[in-house]
Amino acid sequence: MDVARLAGVSPSTVSRILNGTAKVSDDKRLAVLAAIDKVSFAPNQMAQGLKKGRSLTIGIVVQDISSPFFDETLRGIDDGLKGTGYASVIVSGHWNAEEEADRVRLLLARKVDGIILLSGRISDEAVLGFSSQRPIVSTGRALHTRTALGFKTDNEYGAWLAVRHLVELGHRRIAFISGPTNNHDADERLAGYRRALAESQIDIDPALVVEGNYHEASGMMAMNRLFDTHQQFTAVFAANDLSAYGARLALYRKGIRVPDDISLVGFDDLPGSSYTTPPLTTVRQPMYDMGRIATQALLRLINGDTVQGEIPPVELVVRETTRRVR
Template sequence: MNDTHHAAPPSTLLDVARQAGVSPSTVSRILNGTARVSDDKRDAVLAAIAHMKFAPNQMAQGLKKGRSMTIGIVVQDISSPFFDESLRGVDDGLKGTGYASVIVSGHWNAQEEEDRIRLLLARKVDGIILLSGRISDQSVLDFSQQRPIVSTGRQIATHNAIGFKMDNEYGAYLAVRHLIELGHRRIAFVAGPSNNSDAAERLTGYEKALREADIALDPKLMAEGDFHEASGMLAMNHLFDTQQQFTAVFAANDLSAYGVRLCLYRKGIRVPDDISLVGFDDLPGSSYTTPPLTTIRQPLYDIGRIATEALLALINGEAVQAAIPPLELVVRETTRRVR
C-alpha cells in the first residue's frame, strides 16, 4: 500500500490574520507599510507570517498599485560578455523585489532601439534600463514621460530619467600612460567605430597621454575596428601590411585585444616580450588569456546593479543616490618595460 503525501496548501492573508488575531485589512496595510498599529499587533502579524511561511503575491500587490512588476532592459548585443556582466548585476539588483525583467536587443541601431522601447512600453513595463545605445538624449527624455528610464553611457538627470556615464577618456589615458611609463613611444591604437561616442572618447584619451609625454601623434599607427575580435585581428594585419613599427598596442576594448593577440601569435610575435598589449573593459575572460591581459577595468557588474537600484527608486518616487565606481588600470602579464 502506497502512502500519498499531499503538500499543504500555501498560507493566505486570511490565515495570517486569524493566527495574529487581527483583520485581513490590517495585515495588508502592515505588508504595504501603511498601517498605524501598536507594536504588539505588528509583532503578532510578523510572527504569524514567519510561522506560516506566508509569501505575499507580488503580482497581485503590483496590480493593486497599477504596476506590472516587470522592467524592460535594452541591451545592444545579447551574445557579448560585456552585457553579460551588466545583466548579472541587474539580475542581482532585482532579487527579492518581486520584479521580473524583459530583455530585448537594439543591435547598436537607434531606430531599432526606439522600436524596442515602444514594444516594452506597450507591454506596460514599470520602467526601462537602457544599457548603452545610439538613441539621442532627447529621445530618452521623451520616452521617460511615459515610464522611468535609467540609461548608461550618457549624462542626464531629471525626475524620471537618470544617466550613468563612465569616463572613457580617462580610462584610455590610464592605459596609454601605463605604456609610456614602461618606456614605449611607438604605441599603436586599435580604435573603436568612428560613430561611437565611447570610441571617440577613448581616442581622445590616447591622444592626451601622447601629448603630455611630448610624443608626436602618428595617424599611421591608428587602425579602426568595431569592438569585435575579428576587427582587432584585421587592424593588426593592416598595421603589419603597411610596415608600421611599434612596441606596444592599446586596443579600445578587450574583444579587440583578443583579436590583436591572435594576430601576434600567428606571426610568432611574443607578448609581452616583443610587443606589449593593453585592452579596455576587463571582461571575465581577460584574466584567462595567454598571457592574462593588462586592461582598464569597467565595473560592469556594478553598472547593472546600480542602474537597477536607481530605476526602482524612480519607480517608487524616491531620490536616486548612486554613483558608479571609477575606472582603474589592472596590470597583468601582457605589458613590460620596453627593451
C-alpha cells in the first residue's frame, strides 16, 4: 500500500487512523496524512459501507419525473448527497398508492439504506410500517418517529396569502382552479381559499371553483369551463403554477389581458414562473430546500442520530400578473 510505505507504518495502522480508532503519536498521524495528500488517496467508500452493512444508496420515490416541481426537489437532494459517498435510485409512483407501495418494496429489496418519499398517496400507516425496515423521510406529511420523519408545507396558509393579496387589491369575484380530489395538498389549498374569502366577508360562490389536476391542460380547460358557464370574475387563483400556465393560455386565446382585465396567481414558484409573459405572481414553496433538508435528515436517521429540522415557510412572490381591480 503506497500510503503505508510512504508513511513508514503498516497498512492496518493507516486503516485505523482513517477510521479514528488508532492510538498513535502525532508524528505517525501527520506522516500518514502527508502520505495521503501526496498520493491523492481517497478511502474506498463502498468497502467501508460494506463493513458497516450498508449499500451507501438511498431510494427516492417521486410521483412525476417529468414535473418541474419535482426537478427542484431532486436538485436539493442531489446537492444534499454531495460529498457523502451516497448515490440515489429514483423510481416513480405516478400518484397511485398501490404503485408507490410496490416501488418502496422494490427499493427495500435492493437494500437501500433509506428512502425519501416525495409526496404521494400512500397512507401514513404504510409509511410507518415500511420505516420499521429502513428509515424514511417523506414530504407532504407530518411524521416524527425514530425511523420516520415528515416535512410539510403549510398549504392552507399559502393559499390564504394568495387570496388575501387579491382581496387587498379590491377583487371580490375570485375564481379558483383547484387540484385533484382526494389530494391532501389540494384540499388544504381549497381550505385556504375559503378561509381568506370568509375572513373578508366575501360570499363563497361554488360556481367559481373548478377542479383541475395540477397539469397545464387542466388549467386551460378549467378556465374554459368558467367562460362556458358565463361566470363573472376579476381574478383567478390556480392551485399550482402549471395550472396557472394553462389558464394564462386560455385567457390569451380569449383576448383577455393579464393583469389589465383579469389578475392571476399561482402556487409553487417554479423556475419558469419568473419568465412567463407577464411574470407570474405566485406562492413560493421551498422545493430545493425541502429536498436538501430531507436528505440531511435521512442520513442522520440512517446513522441513528436524533433529527430536528424545519423547512422555510411559504411566501407570496408578487410579480406582474396581479393589479388593483378597476
